[in-house]
Amino acid sequence: xxxxxxxxxxxxxxxxxxxxxxxxxxxxxxxxxxxxxxxxxxxxxxxxxxxxxxxxxxxxxxxxxxxxxxxxxxxxxxxxxxxxxxxxxxxxxxxxxxxxxxxxxxxxxxxxxxxxxxxxxxxxxxxxxxxxx
Amino acid sequence: xxxxxxxxxxxxxxxxxxxxxxxxxxxxxxxxxxxxxxxxxxxxxxxxxxxxxxxxxxxxxxxxxxxxxxxxxxxxxxxxxxxxxxxxxxxxxxxxxxxxxxxxxxxxxxxxxxxxxxxxxxxxxxxxxxxxxxxxxxxxxxxxxxxxxxxxxxxxxxxxxxxxxxxxxxxxxxxxxxxxxxxxxxxxxxxxxxxxxxxxxxxxxxxxxxxxxxxxxxxxxxxxxxxxxxxxxxxxxxxxxxxxxxxxxxxxxxxxxxxxxxxxxxxxxxxxxxxxxxxxxxxxxxxxxxxxxxxxxxxxxxxxxxxxxxxxxxxxxxxxxxxx
Ligand SMILES: Nc1nc2c(ncn2[C@@H]2O[C@H](COP(=O)(O)OP(=O)(O)O)[C@@H](O)[C@H]2O)c(=O)[nH]1
Ligand SMILES: [Mg+2]
Numbered sequence: 168x169x170x171x172x173x174x175x176x177x178x179x180x181x182x183x184x185x186x187x188x189x190x191x192x193x194x195x196x197x198x199x200x201x202x203x204x205x206x207x208x209x210x211x212x213x214x215x216x217x218x219x220x221x222x223x224x225x226x227x228x229x230x231x232x233x234x235x236x237x238x239x240x241x242x243x244x245x246x247x248x249x250x251x252x253x254x255x256x257x258x259x260x261x262x263x264x265x266x267x268x269x270x271x272x273x274x275x276x277x278x279x280x281x282x283x284x285x286x287x288x289x290x291x292x293x294x295x296x297x298x299x300x
Numbered sequence: 301x302x303x304x305x306x307x308x309x310x311x312x313x314x315x316x317x318x319x320x321x322x323x324x325x326x327x328x329x330x331x332x333x334x335x336x337x338x339x340x341x342x343x344x345x346x347x348x349x350x351x352x353x354x355x356x357x358x359x360x361x362x363x364x365x366x367x368x369x370x371x372x373x374x375x376x377x378x379x380x381x382x383x384x385x386x387x388x389x390x391x392x393x394x395x396x397x398x399x400x401x402x403x404x405x406x407x408x409x410x411x412x413x414x415x416x417x418x419x420x421x422x423x424x425x426x427x428x429x430x431x432x433x434x435x436x437x438x439x440x441x442x443x444x445x446x447x448x449x450x451x452x453x454x455x456x457x458x459x460x461x462x463x464x465x466x467x468x469x470x471x472x473x474x475x476x477x478x479x480x481x482x483x484x485x486x487x488x489x490x491x492x493x494x495x496x497x498x499x500x501x502x503x504x505x506x507x508x509x510x511x512x513x514x515x516x517x518x519x520x521x522x523x524x525x526x527x528x529x530x531x532x533x534x535x536x537x538x539x540x541x542x543x544x545x546x547x548x549x550x551x552x553x554x555x556x557x558x559x560x561x562x563x564x565x566x567x568x569x570x571x572x573x574x575x576x577x578x579x580x581x582x583x584x585x586x587x588x589x590x591x592x593x594x595x596x597x598x599x600x601x602x603x604x605x606x607x608x609x610x611x612x613x614x615x616x617x618x619x620x621x622x623x624x
Contacts, residue, residue, distance in 0.1 A: 171328070171331075171332060172397075193398050196396065197391060198394050199394065200394045200396045202397045202399060203397065203398045203399060205400040206402070206403060207400075207403050214407050217408045218402065218407045219321075220321040220323075220324050221320055221407060221413055221414055222324060222416060223324035223325050250321075251321070252321065
């Protein structure tokens with residue numbers, strides 16, 4: 168029996184924009200051997216929680232390109248926690264420097280800014296998942 | 301890596317009360333294969349057999365998942381609790397996969413349950429994982445259980461074709477009817493759907509399928525009862541055709557019961573699973589034998605032409621299936 172691949176849910180919460188960045192991350196993670204459960208745009212935190220349960224996912228990757236990350240990312244962390252799911256939340260997108268401390272404080276596992284290399288994306292996901300188990 | 305604080309028995313107890321993460325965990329154990337999967341099968345085997353099993357297959361991008369998202373609404377409105385197993389291929393190079401079948405489906409609806417499964421390289425795994433996953437979903441009370449696969453790989457086709465009702469999806473303007481014929485999908489279809497009927501050429505696609513069915517009628521390849529698979533036109537962006545599809549599924553289920561075919565189909569499914577299981581075990585034993593010192597001796601004797609190929613194979617077979 169081989170090692171079970173990391174299963175990660177990728178979603179964009181809220182109503183804005185495109186999912187080009189998220190698609191790119193999906194390909195990077197697939198090429199690193201992960202199973203990516205791709206949800207794409209316009210997701211709610213409730214939906215992501217339900218998907219993590221059904222898919223028994225190891226991590227959640229959220230893409231944010233709006234100003235809502237300060238409310239939505241902590242809400243995602245809290246929703247998972249209150250559903251009893253010990254799953255790291257990895258945040259990608261443009262996050263202003265002054266918000267990083269608050270987000271990490273709220274329980275976000277990793278923040279991947281624009282221009283993060285493929286290797287760093289993969290390494291961060293692996294570390295976030297293994298540090299939980 | 302995975303937290304296995306709960307035993308399969310505890311997970312199953314939680315799963316039958318509707319706890320979704322417990323169901324998700326059981327499905328992971330099934331996917332893992334080996335003893336973990338066997339433990340789950342031992343718990344679910346007796347409690348399963350109630351659910352209607354539906355397979356949906358067709359080329360990538362033909363709109364199977366879109367059709368499914370529309371069909372689920374109809375099924376839930378009819379008072380059922382459907383579950384879906386959506387199978388997508390793993391990359392043969394990296395083992396990774398992008399599983400995008402559930403994009404259009406609301407996961408918070410507690411009447412439905414959806415699980416994405418990657419083929420994970422060795423195709424034999426899928427042939428065991430899917431029936432195992434069907435048993436879990438059936439045993440915890442979902443009905444129907446729907447399997448979506450891409451109609452290319454042989455194992456994928458087999459897995460879908462072993463459903464109670466198999467739906468084959470085709471598109472206009474792509475020569476899908478001819479492709480389906482080549483891929484052996486025509487013989488396994490109980491219902492055809494021409495999806496994307498909003499696109500030009502949908503009537504031609506329908507006529508192509510009719511023609512193929514006429515041919516199979518003339519060559520006697522049709523269902524022994526003479527039933528002809530219906531062809532349903534669907535636009536899954538809007539949802540048209542989904543209600544007709546559900547009626548056709550229900551009708552086919554009744555046909556299976558009325559003609560005493562349901563038990564034969566299910567027995568065939570059990571047989572296929574048993575066959576994969578035994579052949580997997582025998583292949584493992586064969587590989588072990590060939591890797592052993594005695595195995596290497598046989599191979600060496602064969603290479604040196606001291607024994608014939610048939611002698612070599614008899615010696616290996618005797619060792620693989622020896623009873624000790
Ligand atoms: N025009 C049209 N496009 C459709 C229809 N059904 C699905 N699609 C599109 O076809 C593409 C593939 O759909 P998907 O359901 O993912 O296909 P699958 O790979 O067979 O599961 C998507 O872009 C859908 O929006 C339809 O009835 N008409
Ligand atoms: Mg699909």
